[in-house]
Amino acid sequence: MTWDVEPAEGLADHGDLALDLTDVLVALGQAAQEHGRGVAILVDEVQFLRSAQLEAMIQALHKTVQRKLPITFVGAGLPQIAELAGDAKSYAERLFRFPEIDSLGxxxxxxxxxxxxxxxxxxxxxxxxxxxxxxxxxxxxxxxxxxxxxxxxxxxxxxxxxxxxxxxxxxxxxxxxxxxxxRLDRATGLQTAYLRAMAELGPDAHKAADVARVLKRESTQLGPTRAELIDMGLLYTPEHGYAAFTVPDFDQFMLRAVPELVVPEVRRRARRTSDGHP
Structure with missing residues (x-):
């Protein structure tokens, strides 16, 4: 099935993603409404959208809801997408439902x-x-x-x-x-060590301080590594201060794939002289 829609000029050419996407979805929703149809937008791995992209999507969908246009959005991703959506737009929690889909009963x-x-x-x-x-x-x-x-x-x-x-x-x-x-192939040496240390502690969610203790580092030193692993979709935060693997049995895989925990040495910055040179 196709829809014949007259081309429109002066729309979606603001140079601003949120405004342009809003124009596109509103026009799409109006065309669907005129033809007695609905449109579903399906997006997987929502957590990998950049903040500006997620914000633009939420803003555009909000406008279609306000105008009661027949467009719906279904996004799938890791548990942190509710938090990401809320950070992008404060009204996201009112715009969407966030059902959790876990392992089968x-x-x-x-x-x-x-x-x-x-x-x-x-x-x-x-x-x-x-x-x-x-x-x-x-x-x-x-x-x-x-x-x-x-x-x-x-x-x-x-x-x-x-x-x-x-x-x-x-x-x-x-x-x-x-x-x-x-999943593991994308990790750096320190990221791999962090995952391996978590695996040593078991399959449950663990405190950042406990993982740091296994690695013989301070939590503050490993904060960026933990954040990177969350951004990569390898870990998520079920509650404040804790992190867990995003898929079951990843701890057992890490024990098989990395039999021995090897922690990279801390890289120390070279001292500079008074003239600013190393």
């Missing part, structure tokens, strides 16, 4: 394994499902990957607990080489 996780298998005239033994949920903790992608690995191994139409156990090695290898590795 027990019933849904079981359904995610059992139902697709039934459609292919196969089944999972009850203890196989129990073991799969224990390994994956109900995380959707982990369920998908472990289910695939077990499907490839199973000899008969029923997938057993032994099949799940045998699939574990291939499952971890796949996660380590792709899902986890692409």
């Amino acid at each position: 027990d019933d849904d996780a079981r359904e995610a394994l059992i139902r697709p298998a039934e459609l292919e005239e196969a089944s999972f033994a009850s203890d196989a499902v129990d073991l799969a949920l224990e390994i994956t903790k109900g995380y959707p992608y982990f369920l998908q990957e472990l289910g695939y690995q077990a499907w490839e191994i199973a000899a008969g139409p029923e997938i057993t607990a032994d099949d799940i156990d045998a699939a574990r090695e291939g499952y971890l290898t796949k996660l380590d080489r792709s899902f986890f590795r692409v």
Whole structure:
């Protein structure tokens, strides 16, 4: 389906992202309204939008709401997006809802394994499902990957607990080489050490001071590193003063990928002479 819309001059040419985007969304909303349609804007990884981009999006959407235009916005991202949106525009908390989507509950996780298998005239033994949920903790992608690995191994139409156990090695290898590795490969030496120190403390959220203690540094020295890891989407802050990994089992991956904690030496600035030269 296409809409024929007359081109408009003098719109979205302010040179200001917020004003230009507002013009675009208002014009889009008006066109949708005239055609009896609605528009959904879907954005993934919202936390990676720059502050100016997020502010412009919120401002533009606010205008479409004020004019009751048929435009809606669905954004997905890490838990900090509610805070980021609030920092960008104070009225964001009134404009959006921020539901949390976590790992699947027990019933849904079981359904995610059992139902697709039934459609292919196969089944999972009850203890196989129990073991799969224990390994994956109900995380959707982990369920998908472990289910695939077990499907490839199973000899008969029923997938057993032994099949799940045998699939574990291939499952971890796949996660380590792709899902986890692409996250770690972006980290610097000090960032890697910070993640490894967190892994040493376990899978839960940890105080910045506790991580600094493992690294034998002061919290103030590591504040920028912690902030960088949050900006990269590797950590998030479930509550003030604490940080946690953004995906399950990342602590176990760090222990496998970096068997020994190596802390880079502190870089000291060269002293300068009275004339300003090193």
